[in-house]
Amino acid sequence: DARVTQTPRHKVTEMGQEVTMRCQPILGHNTVFWYRQTMMQGLELLAYFRNRAPLDDSGMPKDRFSAEMPDATLATLKIQPSEPRDSAVYFCASGLLGGMNTEAFFGQGTRLTVV
Amino acid sequence: AQSVTQLDSHVSVSEGTPVLLRCNYSSSYSPSLFWYVQHPNKGLQLLLKYTSAATLVKGINGFEAEFKKSETSFHLTKPSAHMSDAAEYFCVVNAPAGTALIFGKGTTLSVSS
Numbered sequence: 001d002a003r004v005t006q007t008p009r010h011k012v013t014e015m016g017q018e019v020t021m022r023c024q025p026i027l028g029h030n031t032v033f034w035y036r037q038t039m040m041q042g043l044e045l046l047a048y049f050r051n052r053a054p055l056d057d058s059g060m061p062k063d064r065f066s067a068e069m070p071d072a073t074l075a076t077l078k079i080q081p082s083e084p085r086d087s088a089v090y091f092c093a094s095g096l097l098g099g100m101n102t103e104a105f106f107g108q109g110t111r112l113t114v115v
Numbered sequence: 116a117q118s119v120t121q122l123d124s125h126v127s128v129s130e131g132t133p134v135l136l137r138c139n140y141s142s143s144y145s146p147s148l149f150w151y152v153q154h155p156n157k158g159l160q161l162l163l164k165y166t167s168a169a170t171l172v173k174g175i176n177g178f179e180a181e182f183k184k185s186e187t188s189f190h191l192t193k194p195s196a197h198m199s200d201a202a203e204y205f206c207v208v209n210a211p212a213g214t215a216l217i218f219g220k221g222t223t224l225s226v227s228s
Contacts (some may be wrong), residue, residue, distance in 0.1 A: 033216065035218075037184075045215050045216070045217070048215050090157065100147075102147040102164065102166055103147075103149060103209075106151075108158040109158055
């Protein structure tokens with residue numbers, strides 16, 4: 001059963017520390033998304049990649065956030081330094097987008113708490 | 116630019132009664148539209164999608180949605196609510212096709228016995 005896998009599922013860290021979240025997209029999918037979910041803002045798009053190339057990262061605070069796809073099986077989202085306002089659930093999603101294929105499949109999320 | 120507006124932040128129904136979750140969209144392109152569901156502390160699951168084929172779309176768990184271009188709406192319905200339907204529901208637009216999914220603010224569905 002193909003699924004998007006995110007690690008870790010939960011992370012508690014102190015303010016100022018570096019946080020790295022990882023995502024394994026579904027094999028063969030060409031598009032990977034990173035979303036952040038908070039009570040106040042709902043689901044916000046942070047960045048997305050097509051064939052490992054960044055297409056849009058305008059939703060991401062550039063000074064502290066970075067997103068990469070070192071290879072087709074791994075996407076990473078890094079926060080350095082982390083701040084309490086970064087506390088949220090971070091979702092990765094992947095899809096084989098193009099033509100009539102438009103949907104994305106979501107991982108279980110990483111719940112980040114910055115204290 | 117594209118966007119979606121979910122007209123109700125919270126909907127409460129009794130078990131066995133119909134469900135209606137309302138969504139309006141705005142798009143400069145022919146949109147793809149989706150409904151996703153999120154149960155507490157879980158990820159998001161695709162319920163159904165519209166991609167310019169049939170305007171009445173059937174999804175999982177008895178849900179369906181109708182695309183009405185004249186009204187720019189994509190409301191989600193179910194004839195009879197079940198307790199397990201209690202969750203957060205998101206209306207989503209993807210336009211043009213292949214770009215990022217844009218989420219509405221969500222509607223919390225509560226089902227009472």
